[in-house]
Amino acid sequence: MLQPVTPEFIATLTETLGEDILRPADALYLEEPRKRIAGHAGAVVAPRNTQEVSDVLKLCSEYLIGVIPFGGGTGLVGGQIMAADQGPAPLILSLERMNTMRAIYPSENVLVAEAGMTLASIQEEAEKESRLFPLSLASEGSCRIGGNLATNAGGVNVLRYGNTRDLCLGVEAVLADGSVLNNLSRLRKDNTGYDVKNLLIGSEGTLGVITAASLRLSPRPARVGTAVLVVRDPAAALELLGIARDLSGDGVSAFELLSGTGVGFVRDTLPEIHQPFADVPEWSVLVEFGLPAALDPEALLEQLFVQGAEAGLVSDGVIAQSLAQRNQLWSLREHIPAANKKVGAIVSHDISLPLSALAEFIPHGMAKIAEIAPVRVNCFGHLGDGNLHYNVFPPVGETREAWAHVRDDIERLVHDLVHDYGGSFSAEHGIGRMKANELIRYADPTRYRVMKQMKAALDPLGILNPGAVLT
Amino acid sequence: MLQPVTPEFIATLTETLGEDILRPADALYLEEPRKRIAGHAGAVVAPRNTQEVSDVLKLCSEYLIGVIPFGGGTGLVGGQIMAADQGPAPLILSLERMNTMRAIYPSENVLVAEAGMTLASIQEEAEKESRLFPLSLASEGSCRIGGNLATNAGGVNVLRYGNTRDLCLGVEAVLADGSVLNNLSRLRKDNTGYDVKNLLIGSEGTLGVITAASLRLSPRPARVGTAVLVVRDPAAALELLGIARDLSGDGVSAFELLSGTGVGFVRDTLPEIHQPFADVPEWSVLVEFGLPAALDPEALLEQLFVQGAEAGLVSDGVIAQSLAQRNQLWSLREHIPAANKKVGAIVSHDISLPLSALAEFIPHGMAKIAEIAPVRVNCFGHLGDGNLHYNVFPPVGETREAWAHVRDDIERLVHDLVHDYGGSFSAEHGIGRMKANELIRYADPTRYRVMKQMKAALDPLGILNPGAVLT
Structure with a gap:
């Protein structure tokens, strides 16, 4: 059973790591972009290096304190935020101070970044050496690469360069018990055992805290x-x-x-x-x-x-x-x-479909939604990846509040239809806490069981991002 | 403790699945390409479909029989073969009968293959639709895609198209207890939980038996x-x-x-x-x-x-x-x-290095080897991936047998030097049984521990490819 952060825990923490390890628990850490969840936290810490991340996790294991690894706070599925009714007050572990570029190897097309570097700063460092770090998404000014890796972020260049997963050659990470995984490989080919790196990537901070990564750059197109x-x-x-x-x-x-x-x-x-x-x-x-x-x-x-x-x-x-x-x-x-935000969506979907099903799905979904309510659908996004943002808005001149009652029915309809077409209800945003029940509903049962086994093996106390991905 | 295949086990097996499930245990299954290991086996089975693979694994779990998943038998590190002193006579589970293309989606650039399709036959099916399946390697006529996936095979087109891992969108697999993982996704983007697919890919049949895969095709270059x-x-x-x-x-x-x-x-x-x-x-x-x-x-x-x-x-x-x-x-x-084979190597290395270390490593390694013996090094391979085959041959006119005594010293020297340069002692061939001790020596200890935890979670009885990857 997890425990809330207590004064005694804080005292031990600051004794070991200094008062300065703490950050004020301000709004940045307790709100999410769409303001659907009000977060709670016992404290916010910002370690300066991998050893301090390890020290924090050892203490949390000892005191059974839940830890939310925190990047730029831009996630859209509540992976970085816990509501008061979702568990005892957790410790927020922000990577913001670990924002150094450890090395760049232009001739290798590799950059080694600490997890707290913003995506934009990595793009800039690559550009200084006439290289391209192709990951690009709306929040690139504030999101951090550790969060991009934890959520396997997508964006506008996936078609050509792949998801974040495909841009990562190696990771350094701290596991729940504080042990450090040193796997900052710069190799293109390395078949020495199981793919632990990809298990951490996309696990949304529930299997380990990524502290650094070696990233794949590309030549800039002429x-x-x-x-x-x-x-x-x-x-x-x-x-x-x-x-x-x-x-x-x-x-x-x-x-x-x-x-x-x-x-x-x-x-x-x-x-x-x-x-x-x-x-x-x-x-x-x-x-x-x-x-x-x-x-x-x-x-x-x-x-x-x-x-x-x-x-x-x-x-x-x-x-x-x-x-x-x-x-x-x-x-x-x-x-x-931004325009969507101004109009105010009733419900947003981040879906992907097999490419040959896309053209049929788009009008099929719209027709089915119209049977529920006379709403508008803004369907846009990364067509080449089969990834659509399929967002639903109230009729002209009406508010989303007036149509809040159709929200759940429409979401269920869209996700069921996507599933029937062999698609995914979360193409690039991940599961977080908001979609954890959808995962239970739609995931292959054997795959879900394997996920629980992975979690039990790597985080037997369940301290890492409790309630995210797996409930 | 694993048990050898017994007549009683065979009787139960054939009762459930018919006599025809058995194949004669001929040389194909008991030799490996370089003939360094003489294999043993209690029986060879060749299931016709995923359900039969599941039935076989359930029985093996019940009888505690080790199972060696078998593709084309072309692996170079002994992942598909067990010597008599390495464990009780195992069951060889050949995927050769599951060699059907389940579907092809040219407009999506996706082909769904059963694990027993040869690589060449997949290339041909893609070509019929003017598509390219870019995986290409010397044994493509006989290796099977299940083995390519299990070993994350490389080859000559990795530079542009990636390893086998990068060419796989989804897998169907049978786990040790016989449960079936249905994850034959055709999606480019799907962030619904942990990356179980990549855990199976490259696990060399020790975590599950891949029975089918959805593969990524490319347009053929004009x-x-x-x-x-x-x-x-x-x-x-x-x-x-x-x-x-x-x-x-x-x-x-x-x-x-x-x-x-x-x-x-x-x-x-x-x-x-x-x-x-x-x-x-x-x-x-x-x-x-x-x-x-x-x-x-x-x-x-x-x-x-x-x-x-x-x-x-x-x-x-x-x-x-x-x-x-x-x-x-x-x-x-x-x-x-083929020429190497005729000359006769003392020892072969399948190494990778960070690209910027390559040019220094090649002569450095040769100079160090020359201090041990006046041998010749044939260094060739996939330079763009940092992957070299760095094979060592006797002096002109002499035999490899005459220089067998320097084999271990040279291998240790090369692998130590590769490790010092941040490289890998197994770039594309994998670990199998031949390199399992090298993995213990060179792997990051935390990573190795995580691998053992994955194995214990997914195959608690240890029936899947016992002795491969992890000893």
């Missing part, structure tokens, strides 16, 4: 080109992706679907954001090529437009002619979440 | 170009790789280092194999580009040659002008293992 093309429908968008890949080899670095609903939300709530077309198109895609010097991205995008038009897939388009125009097109895509 | 270029030394080869990448984007699909020793072995023992140069060069590289239609591979290879020559990296080269010439160049690379 030339980049961006366009927004108006497509007939999502099926046409997928066909167009096939053409884009054939034209560019593996050069498609982003392929984002935009719905008229989402682009309309931006137009209505954020009028300062440039709109590429006079009328909001029902469906469009943002395509980006990252290419070697011998290929001309504008020429390829034009070819894509022409071939797409000839095949009846594309009806209009804007190809960026400058960096400023490129940023304008991206700005439209990147402001969709 | 144009392919191949060259062998003579380089100054391995450091020059690595610099050249950087240029090749800049020229082609991510278009370098193979970058293989060839040593004069290895090419000389081919010339001396396989005179029918075409030699691209009049004199055997001390170091050369085989470069392959796979490119979109808009890029000309011959032109890029010429540019690579010119830039390499200007930088003092490259002194000569042959660029294939036809498919026949391309095959000739590959034939040289692919016959090095």
Whole structure:
């Protein structure tokens, strides 16, 4: 049975690690981005190095204190926050002070980062050496790489470069009993036993605390080109992706679907954001090529437009002619979440589907939802990965509060339908505490049992992020 | 304590599954490619489907019989074979009858294969749909995908497409107690809990028996170009790789280092194999580009040659002008293992190093080995992955038997040196039984302990591939 943080525990902690190990338990640690949960905590600590993380976990094991590993606090499923009714006041273990780049090896395309480095600072360090760290997502200014690894974060470049998992060559981590796993490999190939690294990645801090990682960089593409093309429908968008890949080899670095609903939300709530077309198109895609010097991205995008038009897939388009125009097109895509927030979603879904089921799923889901309520769906996201944000909004002029009663029914409908199509109810956000029951409902029972066995083996006292992933 | 296969066990087995489940225990199952181990087995079974695999494992759990999952039998570290002094006569569980392609989804770039499909047959099925399954290695005609997954096989296209692990989207597997894990996902993104799939991949049949997998295909490159270029030394080869990448984007699909020793072995023992140069060069590289239609591979290879020559990296080269010439160049690379066999290695190493340590390691290792004995080193392999086959041969005209006494000293020297450089003593072959003691010596102790915990949790009776990976 876990215990709450007590004054006695704090006294022992500060005796060992100094008063300075504590941080004020301010809002940053007790709120989550969508403000759906009010967190509680007995204390917040911020260790300066791996040894101090180990010392903290040893003490927590001794006192049976629950520990929430904390990165940038940007998670959307409550993995970094515990409500008062979810367990005794935990210790929040923030990695914010471990924010040093330990090393960079440009000729190897490797960077070794401590867990507390923000994603943006890693991108910058890579850029200084003319390298690319391709992980890119909306919260990159504040999220930390330890959290990205713990949640196997996705983002806009997964299509070409993979999820965070694929960008990690090795980890250093502290296990529940305080023992340190030293596995900061820089190797591309290493078949010496079980894949412990990938077990920690995506475990949301429930199997260990990642303290550092060796990350895979890429050469920066010599030339980049961006366009927004108006497509007939999502099926046409997928066909167009096939053409884009054939034209560019593996050069498609982003392929984002935009719905008229989402682009309309931006137009209505954020009028300062440039709109590429006079009328909001029902469906469009943002395509980006990252290419070697011998290929001309504008020429390829034009070819894509022409071939797409000839095949009846594309009806209009804007190809960026400058960096400023490129940023304008991206700005439209990147402001969709902000516009969503202004409109106020009844319920949001982070789903993925087999690519060949996508085009059928999108209207099928919308039709089924319409049977429940006359709501609007903003379906957008990482089409090339089969990953859609399928978010549901109240009718024009109404509030989400007025439609809160349909929330659970719609969520169940969408998740059941996704499951029927062989998809996932959590493509990139993870499980956290908010989706732990969905995991029980949808996971293969043998797989769920194996997960519980892993947890019991690595954290027998259950102190690591209690209640997250597994209930 | 495990028990040997007994007549009573066989009777129960055949009663449940029919006489036909048995296969004759012929040499295929009891020899390994280098013939270093003579295997023993109580019986060989070949289930027809996943349910039968489950039935077999349930029975083995009941009777405490060790089970060796068996693919194509091409493993080089004894993972598929047990000597008589290594444990009671095990049951060999061959996946050879489960060799059906369950489905292919060309538009998704996904193929679902049963574990017993040979790698070559998967490549062929992909090609029929104009897709590429990029895993490619010397034994592809006989190795089976279940074994490739169990050992996380590498090969010549890892640089661009990754190891087997990176080509697998989901698995179906049977655990030690007979329970079936249904995780044949076709999704690119799925963050619903721990990464059980990657725990099974690379576990060499010690945590579960993979029965099917959904595999990631790629579009076939529109144009392919191949060259062998003579380089100054391995450091020059690595610099050249950087240029090749800049020229082609991510278009370098193979970058293989060839040593004069290895090419000389081919010339001396396989005179029918075409030699691209009049004199055997001390170091050369085989470069392959796979490119979109808009890029000309011959032109890029010429540019690579010119830039390499200007930088003092490259002194000569042959660029294939036809498919026949391309095959000739590959034939040289692919016959090095056969030539090695004819010469007879004292000891072989399958090592990987951080890329920036490679150029220093190669001569450093050779100098240290020379202090032990006047032997020859054939260093060749997947340079772009940092993976070298660093094989040691007797002096000209002498036999490996005459130098068998230096075998252990050289192996220890090489593995210690690799470890000092932050490398791996098993880059792509795995641990099997032959390297289980090396794993104890070199693995991070916490990581090794976690591996034992995983094994205890998933296979508490220890029936799965006993003695492999963990002793």
